[in-house]
Structure formats: structure tokens, C-alpha cells
Amino acid sequence: MRSEDFEYLADLLKRRSGLTLTPDKIYLLESRLTPLARKRGLEGLDQLVQKLRTSRDEGLLVDVTEAMTTNESFFFRDNTPFDLFRDKVLPVMEKNRATQRRMRIWCAAASTGQEPYSLAIILREAWVKWKNWSLDIVGTDLSQDVLEKAKAGAYTQFEVQRGLPIQMLIKYFQQEGDTWQLSRDIRSMVQYRPFNLLSPFTGLGTFDVIYCRNVLIYFDQPTKKDVLERMTRCLADDGALFLGAAETVLGITDTLRPVKGYRGMYVKNDAAAEAFLSQ
Numbered sequence: 001m002r003s004e005d006f007e008y009l010a011d012l013l014k015r016r017s018g019l020t021l022t023p024d025k026i027y028l029l030e031s032r033l034t035p036l037a038r039k040r041g042l043e044g045l046d047q048l049v050q051k052l053r054t055s056r057d058e059g060l061l062v063d064v065t066e067a068m069t070t071n072e073s074f075f076f077r078d079n080t081p082f083d084l085f086r087d088k089v090l091p092v093m094e095k096n097r098a099t100q101r102r103m104r105i106w107c108a109a110a111s112t113g114q115e116p117y118s119l120a121i122i123l124r125e126a127w128v129k130w131k132n133w134s135l136d137i138v139g140t141d142l143s144q145d146v147l148e149k150a151k152a153g154a155y156t157q158f159e160v161q162r163g164l165p166i167q168m169l170i171k172y173f174q175q176e177g178d179t180w181q182l183s184r185d186i187r188s189m190v191q192y193r194p195f196n197l198l199s200p201f202t203g204l205g206t207f208d209v210i211y212c213r214n215v216l217i218y219f220d221q222p223t224k225k226d227v228l229e230r231m232t233r234c235l236a237d238d239g240a241l242f243l244g245a246a247e248t249v250l251g252i253t254d255t256l257r258p259v260k261g262y263r264g265m266y267v268k269n270d271a272a273a274e275a276f277l278s279q
Contacts, residue, residue, distance in 0.1 A: 001026050001029065001030065001045055002046070003023075005045065005046065005049040006021075006023065006026055006029065008049055008052070008053065009021070009029060009033075009049065009052075009064075012052065012061075012064070012065075013064075013065060013068055013069075014220075016061065016065045016196075016198075017065050017068070017069050017142060017196065017198065018197060018198050018218070018219045018223045018227070019068060019069055019218045019219070020218060020219060020220045020223070021068075028068070029045070029068070030045065032067045032068055033045055033048060033064060033067055033068070036048070036063055036064065036067050040060065040063075048064075052064065062144075065142065066142065066143040066144075066145060066146075069142050069143065069218075072111070073110075073111040073112050073113070073114045073115060074114050074159065074162035074163045074164075075114045075117070075118050075160070075162065075163040075164040076118045076163040076164065076165075077114070077115065077118075077163055077213075078213075078244075078245055078264075079163075080245075080263050080264060081211065081213065081242045081264055081265070082118055082119070082122060084240075084242070084262055084264075084265055084276075085119060085122060085209065085242075086122050087279065088262065088265075088276045088279045089209055089240050089276065090122075090123075090126070091279045092238065092275050092276055092279060093208055093209075094129060096238055096275075097133075097208070101132060101133045101134065102133060102134040102135075102136075103133060103134075103135055103136070103208050103209070104136040104138070104205065104206065104207045104208050104209075105119060105135075105136065105137045105138065105207060105208065105209045105210075105211070106138050106140070106204070106207040106209070106210045106211070106234070107119070107137070107138070107139045107140070107211045108140055108195075108197060108210065108211065108212040108215065108231070109140070109141055109142070109197070109212065109213075109214075109215040110139030110140060110141050110146075110147075110150060110192065111141055111143075111146050111150070112146050112149045112150050112155075112159075113139060113149070113150025113151070113153065113190065113192070114155075114159070114163075115139070115211060115213070116137050116138075116139040116150075116190045116211075117150075117153070117182060117186055117187075117190060118163075119137060119211075120137055120186050120189040120190055121168055121172060121186060123135060123189070124172070124185065124186060124189070135189060136191070137189055137190045137191065138190075138191050138192075138193065138204075138207075139190055139191070139192045139193075140192070140193055140194070140195035141192075141194065141195070142194065142195070142196050142197075143194075144194050147192045147193075147194060150190075150192050151187070151192050153181060153182035153186070153187045154176075154179045154180070154181050154182070155173075155179060155180050155182070156178065156179060156180075157178070157180070159180075160173065160180045172185075172186055197212075197215070197227050198223075198227075200230075201230050201231070201233070201234055204234055205234070206234060206235070206236050207234055207235060207236065207239060208236045208238075208239045208240075209239055209240055209241075209242075210231060210234065210235055210239070210240075210241045210242070211241075211242045212227075212231060212241065212242070212243060213242060213243055213244040213247070213264070214244035214246070214247070215244070215247075216228070216243065216244070216247045217244065217246055217247055221252065224252050225252050225253050228249055228252060228253045228255070228256065229253050229255050232253070232255040232256055232268060235268060237268055237269065237271075237272065238267075238271070238272045238275060239267070239268070239272070240259075240265055240266070240267055240272070240276065241256060241265075241266045241267070242264050242265055242266070243264050243266065244264065245263065245264055247264070249266055255268065256268060257269075257270075257273065259273045259276055259277065260273070260277070261277075262276065262277075
């Protein structure tokens with residue numbers, strides 16, 4: 001790939017999605033965009049970049065952005081954030097929200113839905129506690145294609161084997177040919193909508209729990225700071241935010257602080273940290 005083509009694509013993706021690409025990631029551009037170029041009847045990346053430069057094809061811009069920002073997901077990924085949700089966050093929310101009986105959860109960059117559905121399954125496993133609550137689980141992503149797959153709740157054998165305990169597979173899925181269909185009860189617990197984290201968060205409201213995992217690693221430092229600080233303003237004072245294992249707020253923003261001993265979990269103040277630590 002020519003250096004000027006790489007710089008053009010890197011700038012385009014930074015502006016549209018926040019994704020920061022360095023020259024050592026040329027292989028990623030080639031592996032993800034070459035199939036797209038061929039699908040569009042183009043010979044390779046040279047022609048793809050030329051078309052991007054000379055046309056106003058918004059559909060192509062969307063396809064390029066989605067091809068580069070769609071990341072893999074699987075059920076109960078990394079376990080710890082889900083164990084903490086079940087064992088530490090839910091008891092605090094059950095106590096603190098006992099009067100209004102409402103809890104809102106946001107899964108940013110929800111991809112194909114395994115993360116929000118994992119949270120929904122945890123709640124369903126203790127349904128006697130939560131069935132009379134108003135539970136809002138919102139999954140957002142830049143890619144409309146992955147959101148459509150998430151809404152459908154249909155996964156391959158490979159996808160359900162990654163992280164999903166066999167007893168939960170049997171309990172909440174039905175096999176239909178080569179796919180496994182998630183039950184309507186679980187699917188109905190999650191609402192999906194397209195959303196770009198670079199866009200204003202106006203209208204999202206306040207959330208008790210936010211998951212934004214394995215997203216910030218693709219952003220530069222100023223973008224990480226901006227996203228985290230706007231996300232903090234959407235987080236309830238006694239709520240919790242979860243980042244990926246390779247992500248942190250340290251050295252980026254002081255609006256959030258880690259909960260000692262709880263990997264990937266962040267809160268707004270000491271009182272919230274104490275409440276979770278006491279569980």
C-alpha cells in the first residue's frame with residue numbers, strides 16, 4: 001500500500017470513528033478492505049482509495065468504516081466483568097434502587113450482542129428478584145450490520161461454544177439447523193440502536209452500569225479522555241463502568257477511579273467504591 005493511501009485511510013477512519021491506525025497496522029487495512037474492494041468490483045485497495053477520493057459514495061464510506069471497526073465478541077468474555085456484575089453490582093443496585101425498581105445498563109460497542117445478552121442471562125438466572133423491575137439494557141454500535149445480527153440473536157455453533165456454559169446454552173437457546181436461536185425472552189430484554197461514540201451523548205440519559213470494553217484501545221489519548229469524561233456524565237453517582245482488561249482511566253482522566261481488586265471496574269467516587277467493596 002502506498003504511504004499516501006494509508007495516510008488517507010487513516011485520516012478518514014479517525015474522523016469517522018475515532019479509530020487510530022499506525023503504519024504497523026497496514027496488514028489490518030489490507031485484510032479487511034481487500035474483500036470489500038473485490039465485492040465492489042474493484043481490483044484492490046488502490047482503486048478503493050481512488051473511488052473514496054473522487055466519489056461522494058456515502059454507502060462506501062460506511063462500508064469501509066464498519067469493516068475496520070467491527071470487532072469480535074463472545075459470551076461472558078473474560079468472565080471477571082460478568083462475575084463482578086452478578087456478585088457486586090447487582091446487590092448494590094437491588095438495595096439502592098429498591099424504591100424505584102429501575103436499572104439501566106449501556107453496552108457501548110455491543111457488536112453482535114453477546115455482551116448485553118450475557119448480562120440479560122445473568123438477570124434471568126435470578127428472575128425472582130428482577131421480574132418486577134424495569135430493566136433497560138441498551139446495546140449500541142457504529143455498525144448497522146452487526147446490530148441486525150444482534151437483534152436476530154442467531155449464532156453459529158462456534159459462537160455459542162465461546163464462553164457460554166453448556167447449561168445456559170440448553171436453557172436459553174434452541175437449535176435451528178446450523179444455528180442456535182436465543183430465546184425471545186432474553187432478546188426482548190435488550191434494545192439495540194446505532195450510535196457513534198464520537199457523537200454527542202445527548203438524549204442517552206443516565207445509566208447505572210456501563211460496559212465499554214475493548215474499544216478505547218483503538219483511540220488516541222485525547223479521544224479516550226473525551227469519550228470517558230462524557231461517559232462519566234452519563235453514569236449514576238453510585239454506578240459502575242467496566243473497561244477491557246488492557247484499558248485504564250489512569251493517566252487519562254480523574255473523573256473515574258478504579259475499584260481496588262476489581263479488575264476493569266471504575267466508579268465516580270469513594271462512596272461508590274466502598275459500597276461495591278462491602279459486598
